[in-house]
Amino acid sequence: MTLRCVIIEDEPMARKLLLDYCSRVSEIEVVKEFTNGLDALPYLNNNPIDLLFIDIKMPGITGVDLVKTLQNKPKIIFTTAFAEYAVDGFELDATDYLLKPFNFPRFIKAVNKVLSHTQASQPNTDGNKNTGGDYIFIKDGRDMVKVPLAEILYIKGQKDYVKFTLRNRKIMSLMNMKDLENSLAEKGFLRIHQSFIINTAQIEVVSNNSLKINGEFLPISQTYKQGFKKFLDKHQH
Amino acid sequence: MAIAVVMFFQVITENATLSSLGTSNYFETFGWIRFVSTLWDEMSFMIFTGMIKFAVDWFEMENKKKTLENEKLAVELKYLKSQINPHFLFNTLHNLNYLTQIKSDQASEVIVMLSNIMRYMIYDSNKPSVTLRKEIDYIQDYLALEAIRLNNKFDLKFDVTEANDQLEIAPLIFIPFVENAFKHGISDKDEKSWIDIRLSTKENIMYLVVENSIGEKVDMESSGVGLENVKKRLALGYPGKYTLDIDESEKKYHVSLTLDLA
Structure with a gap:
């Protein structure tokens, strides 16, 4: 939009x-x-x-x-x-x-x-907004906004900022992809591209060079393919 | 009190002059005439002293009113001086924001000029007078900042070649006229707008002429305030020693100020 x-x-x-x-x-x-x-x-x-x-x-x-x-x-x-x-x-x-x-x-x-x-006019599909669970604080101007990790679908890196795509809203923030990648690695997040960090819990389909989250296809780049393969292996029977 | 004293003297003198006539005679012959004359005397004295009292009170009140008015003006003067256009200041800072963003060398130029302007406003504007040089420098920095802000899209002249810049003048007298010229005449859409400022001196007399083309007017609430302020300041600081003519035709706005700086 x-x-x-x-x-x-x-x-x-x-x-x-x-x-x-x-x-x-x-x-x-x-x-x-x-x-x-x-x-x-x-x-x-x-x-x-x-x-x-x-x-x-x-x-x-x-x-x-x-x-x-x-x-x-x-x-x-x-x-x-x-x-x-x-x-x-x-x-x-x-x-x-x-x-x-x-x-x-x-x-x-x-x-x-x-x-x-x-x-906000769209229905809130997230029932668990204020239930416990893990969360991070996202920089918004001088404020920090608390966001439950379960709400995050993926994070897209732009030139000057990163954009958090949540289930029902987007938040832009002046944070650094590298820092986010590192701090969220332990929490089920994975970098799949120069511009994308995904919440692995939200993956719906994995194709050859892309994966689908919430109906949206995101690319998996050459650089991060190895890492993603490791993640897949861990979760394959 | 005064009346009591007057009556006391009257009674004494009357008694002295009339005692020759004898007491009984006095009351018989002069009964009502004496009453009327005494009443008249007393009345006239009462009216007279009353008028004196009224006059004294009136002068006293007028004096009080004047000191009050003077105090009010002094406060106002202080306030007027502190009325430096914050809009200009913050807009310039915002422009600076842009210039640093695009890494323009003009940023440092703007910082230096803005610092000069602030120094003048902070340290010199409280003084009763400054040299004409300082006032000129201030105007020059202001004009340069406006030129950068408007992208130099107008014709600007500031001629001070005929001015003795060591004369002393009350600070911040020129700026309202210059600000006014920008408010009236300059927009970044119209590239034919112009401002022409000439400053000269002869002996102790200073002549300032500010002329500008008339363009789109900025909203009315703020323009005019600065001019009213400077008129008050001139009337207070240079009573009987200045003339100010403001002419507005369809295409041109003209201000000329003559000031005796002796």
Whole structure:
């Protein structure tokens, strides 16, 4: 699932920075960018989008006023240098509020909120969410989120972050694949590719160069084939 | 109190002058006339002293009001000076964030200029006056930061060749006019926008002209506040020693400030 996203920001560098951050997250597709709200309004009223990054203080119309006029509100993330606007922002049911200057981890945290909001409407298929069992803490901005290991299907490494695919949501986190591989090795997790660490308990089917988890095929690369073979041998009768 | 003293003297003098007429005579002939005249005297004295009292009280109150007002202005002045645009500061930091991200050499340039600006705001803005040089440097750094922020997409002139930069001026007088020029005229969409600033001095008289093209206006709430502030500061710091003309035509915004720095 990709989020169709629009950026409205009058500061040229702030716009470029947001574009750069968005381009690093595969879940986000920036469909349009605007330098002010008035130019964006017709587009927003005619094109459904999932996510709007919008500056508050801009020429013409403020971000807050623009959001008020929108009929079909996408998920909103306000960006601004003014802390005092935060209250306004949250009154409008903004998903998050990025206070300039903000960095990539903080940006990822905002996007995580959007992802968890959009996926929260889906039924929670995980019954054992809060039952004991083993768990890890995942970095989310400056916070750590506790996630039961049983919930994790696989972990995908991106350029700047890793993405945990859980049974009913995704969490992006600025962690390191190598560290994760090592710390989770004892807990039934296995690296099968430069970009994938899988929860072996979730494997459904194993083919020659791939395996299936939750209906999705993941590649097993040459480098990690040997290790995976060892794992298979251990579990073959 | 005053009335009692007056009455006491009146009674004594009357007794002295009228004693020659004899007591019985006095009451018979002058009975009602004396009553009226005494009443008149007393009344006029009461009114007179009352007016004095009123005048004294009025002056006292006016004085109190004035000191109160002065105190208020002093506080306000302090506040106005501290009103350095935080929006500018945080936006610049955010731009810096971007420049370091793309590993641009401009990042270090921005850090140095921002430091200069902050140093000026932190250490010099509290002083009653600074050299014109310092104020000019501050404006130059500010302009350079804005130029980087807007990607140099506008025509900017700042001419100080005719200025004696050793004259002393109250700090942060120029910046509201310069900020205002950016608020009114410059957007990164319109590449034909321009700002022209000229500063010159003759003897102790300083002339500042800020002109800019008019483009899209930024939201109204914030623009104008800075100008009102500097008008108050000029009126307080240079009473009768400045003229300020602001002209707005369809295409051009013009500010000219003449200031006697003697």
